[in-house]
Amino acid sequence: xxxxxxxxxxxxxxxxxxxxxxxxxxxxxxxxxxxxxxxxxxxxxxxxxxxxxxxxxxxxxxxxxxxxxxxxxxxxxxxxxxxxxxxxxxxxxxxxxxxxxxxxxxxxxxxxxxxxxxxxxxxxxxxxxxxxxxxxxxxxxxxxxxxxxxxxxxxxxxxxxxxxxxxxxxxxxxxxxxxxxxxxxxxxxx
Numbered sequence: 001x002x003x004x005x006x007x008x009x010x011x012x013x014x015x016x017x018x019x020x021x022x023x024x025x026x027x028x029x030x031x032x033x034x035x036x037x038x039x040x041x042x043x044x045x046x047x048x049x050x051x052x053x054x055x056x057x058x059x060x061x062x063x064x065x066x067x068x069x070x071x072x073x074x075x076x077x078x079x080x081x082x083x084x085x086x087x088x089x090x091x092x093x094x095x096x097x098x099x100x101x102x103x104x105x106x107x108x109x110x111x112x113x114x115x116x117x118x119x120x121x122x123x124x125x126x127x128x129x130x131x132x133x134x135x136x137x138x139x140x141x142x143x144x145x146x147x148x149x150x151x152x153x154x155x156x157x158x159x160x161x162x163x164x165x166x167x168x169x170x171x172x173x174x175x176x177x178x179x180x181x182x183x184x185x186x187x188x189x190x
Contacts, residue, residue: 007128014050014133018123044168050134062088146174
């Protein structure tokens with residue numbers, strides 16, 4: 001299943017995107033490393049993020065993930081976007097209609113990779129929780145044998161000691177490791 005969900009009925013939480021890059025690329029991530037391009041080999045990557053909000057009518061997880069699955073300048077969205085929207089509607093992650101962003105601007109580091117037509121989100125792990133789990137998930141990702149650092153600090157503008165965008169050596173075993181360890185992480189935070 002490309003979308004797997006853990007946690008309570010919260011509309012906020014954390015997530016892990018699994019991304020396939022089909023071609024070798026060299027990408028600059030805004031001001032990261034003073035705009036120096038970073039080489040990316042074809043393969044799989046993961047990104048850890050969060051979407052928290054305190055309003056009872058807010059839909060931070062759904063909005064953030066649909067934004068990630070959209071591209072700028074009218075480019076075709078990620079193939080998973082329509083499935084995401086259906087999933088969010090069926091699982092009480094939205095309170096009203098959920099519309100993809102119009103005129104998406106590149107803001108977060110991950111936006112630069114996701115905006116590439118050669119990148120596709122292939123799987124999403126959603127952790128529904130009001131707790132701040134992004135750092136714990138990032139540490140979990142970095143501890144796995146299946147991952148490697150692309151560039152220290154990449155994807156973690158607000159958490160300088162961490163890296164939230166990692167390469168993945170083996171997608172299936174990486175997904176399995178996350179699915180096995182996330183329930184324990186949620187119990188520890190409870």
